[in-house]
Amino acid sequence: MDWQAFSLSIELAVVTLLVLLPFGVLAGRWLARTRFSGKAWVEAFVVLPLVLPPTVLGYYLLVSLGAGSPLGRWLLDSFDVRLTFNFAGLLIASLVFNIPFIVQPVQRAFEAIPDNLAEAASVCGLGDWQTFWRVELPLAWPGILSAMVLTFVHTLGEFGVVLMMGGSIPGETRTVAIAIYDRVQSFDLAGADRMALLLLVLSLGAVAASFFASARLVARR
Amino acid sequence: MSDRRDGPRALRVEIDQQEPMPLRGRFECSAGELLALVGPSGAGKTSMLRVLAGLMRPQRGRVEVGGQVWCDSEQGIFLPPQRRHVGLVFQNYALMPHLSAADNVALAMLHLPTAERDAQARRWLDHVRLSGEQQMRRPGALSGGQQQRVAVARALAREPKLLLLDEPFSAVDQMSRQGLYRLLAQLRSDLDIPILLVTHDLNEARLLADRLVVMDAGAVLQEGPPEHIHRAPRNARVADLVGMHNRFQGVWMGPSGRAGWGLLKWVTAAGGASEDEDMLLEVRDKGKIKPGQPVNWVVPGDGILLGSDGNGEALEARVSDARHLGEITLASLTLERNPQISLRITLAGPQRQRIANGDRLAVRLDPALVHVMPLHPRPPALTT
Numbered sequence: 001m002d003w004q005a006f007s008l009s010i011e012l013a014v015v016t017l018l019v020l021l022p023f024g025v026l027a028g029r030w031l032a033r034t035r036f037s038g039k040a041w042v043e044a045f046v047v048l049p050l051v052l053p054p055t056v057l058g059y060y061l062l063v064s065l066g067a068g069s070p071l072g073r074w075l076l077d078s079f080d081v082r083l084t085f086n087f088a089g090l091l092i093a094s095l096v097f098n099i100p101f102i103v104q105p106v107q108r109a110f111e112a113i114p115d116n117l118a119e120a121a122s123v124c125g126l127g128d129w130q131t132f133w134r135v136e137l138p139l140a141w142p143g144i145l146s147a148m149v150l151t152f153v154h155t156l157g158e159f160g161v162v163l164m165m166g167g168s169i170p171g172e173t174r175t176v177a178i179a180i181y182d183r184v185q186s187f188d189l190a191g192a193d194r195m196a197l198l199l200l201v202l203s204l205g206a207v208a209a210s211f212f213a214s215a216r217l218v219a220r221r
Numbered sequence: 222m223s224d225r226r227d228g229p230r231a232l233r234v235e236i237d238q239q240e241p242m243p244l245r246g247r248f249e250c251s252a253g254e255l256l257a258l259v260g261p262s263g264a265g266k267t268s269m270l271r272v273l274a275g276l277m278r279p280q281r282g283r284v285e286v287g288g289q290v291w292c293d294s295e296q297g298i299f300l301p302p303q304r305r306h307v308g309l310v311f312q313n314y315a316l317m318p319h320l321s322a323a324d325n326v327a328l329a330m331l332h333l334p335t336a337e338r339d340a341q342a343r344r345w346l347d348h349v350r351l352s353g354e355q356q357m358r359r360p361g362a363l364s365g366g367q368q369q370r371v372a373v374a375r376a377l378a379r380e381p382k383l384l385l386l387d388e389p390f391s392a393v394d395q396m397s398r399q400g401l402y403r404l405l406a407q408l409r410s411d412l413d414i415p416i417l418l419v420t421h422d423l424n425e426a427r428l429l430a431d432r433l434v435v436m437d438a439g440a441v442l443q444e445g446p447p448e449h450i451h452r453a454p455r456n457a458r459v460a461d462l463v464g465m466h467n468r469f470q471g472v473w474m475g476p477s478g479r480a481g482w483g484l485l486k487w488v489t490a491a492g493g494a495s496e497d498e499d500m501l502l503e504v505r506d507k508g509k510i511k512p513g514q515p516v517n518w519v520v521p522g523d524g525i526l527l528g529s530d531g532n533g534e535a536l537e538a539r540v541s542d543a544r545h546l547g548e549i550t551l552a553s554l555t556l557e558r559n560p561q562i563s564l565r566i567t568l569a570g571p572q573r574q575r576i577a578n579g580d581r582l583a584v585r586l587d588p589a590l591v592h593v594m595p596l597h598p599r600p601p602a603l604t605t
Contacts, residue, residue, distance in 0.1 A: 119276050120315035122302040124329040124379060134328065138319045 005179035013155035028106025033034035058164025109143020149210035238280030247442025250415035253437030257430035265439035276303035308376030366397030475512030
């Protein structure tokens, strides 16, 4: 069992979630509440990481952020910052890859709140923030919870993008999914087996728990 | 009434917009008065309430409540709903599904400390007669009538200067409706604020309201006490909207021999004026219509009298359709003289037992209740 890879994956998932959650809630709510021409394009870009092969996404990230790209060169020259083959690069890839997983469920959750509840809140004297905290957030919470779980689990298991952007540097970019791949490549099927099983149990447990919690939250209404 | 209308809490509304939907009208409501906005679906009743609540900003208009200007497009004033102190009962109540009844009501009093807020919420819910156990339930676990009471309590907890009710009775059954009518009647006497009720149910409007505002296609057509609108609808559309079935066409012939009276020629729907001299009716002349002008005219149900004794000429009629509905009977009568003309009457009491299909009887139109309207009225002016 490669505990180092495992803890790296957990770390990546936690940081991804912390960075992405506020963005996802605001973007999802904005998409649910706003009508504008070109909204379909914005929504298409949000979903794109879901339908694009992870290697293609990883490839574009690599060529646009790598040391050979104008952006990568400028970052390296000005700030001595590299965004490929290290944890920062991994995080950027993970953030981009998870946008649909957080934004879509959050958007659906906010869309499901009847418009007149926000209006009723404003007639009751609630300002925009009060309405958000006291009405919209509690009602959207089951959707936000499942978005968080999906993002977390999805980050634990992601492979293609991570491999393209990070390679397989132990302790730096070798996540659990890549470690499993490496074990299989070196015919250590028993090692791969254990890690795959752990990932499977963890993912299934988290998703099932979130569905259970959502169902309970919805039933309480 | 006029002295109360000038009170400091009176409501004055004047709206004139074309976009995004036409909305046009002008009305007032005094403190303690209940005004019903009536009209068909899409007439703009709910939009009017939304403008008053601050949920919609009118293109042009002015809303003044209790001497405070809530909206004035000319001066660029538009108070958001949060600053209006308006109580609004939404059509489907719009209660927060994740909060208990008590917390829903408390939501309207966030400016108070928590303990006081909860105490006030309980007090308001007691006031609308919700039990302590019901107050702890979420809206999903309450009946339609109970949810409506919570919505009313939440609106009142805001200590509104104006109470707006959007079709509040549409989603509750007849039994709870009666209780809610009583609640509303009690509120009217307790609160000294203008109350606006949107409804498409004319009986409800007549039962509850001091005055009606009749709306159609976004415009206010007429405003006044129900009995006045029923006696003297401004035009044929208003007559239709307030459910006056006995509407006919005619030609105004000018003054008759008697002072204050004139002659109305009864024209059938087929278009041709009856040459029959006897189809002339002598009715009140208000001096507003020129001789020879085509007109619409109406007679309310209580202006159609059975039997040949009394004022007005008796007309021979045959009962073409009699329907006995519970306590009342609806009947259509066809005139013998011109079978194209039919009158609709509502009968109650012993009278109705004598009515059966095919019966012949004499009817009279009370000339004092016949109301004549120009065929093409000018739209009501916005300024007084």
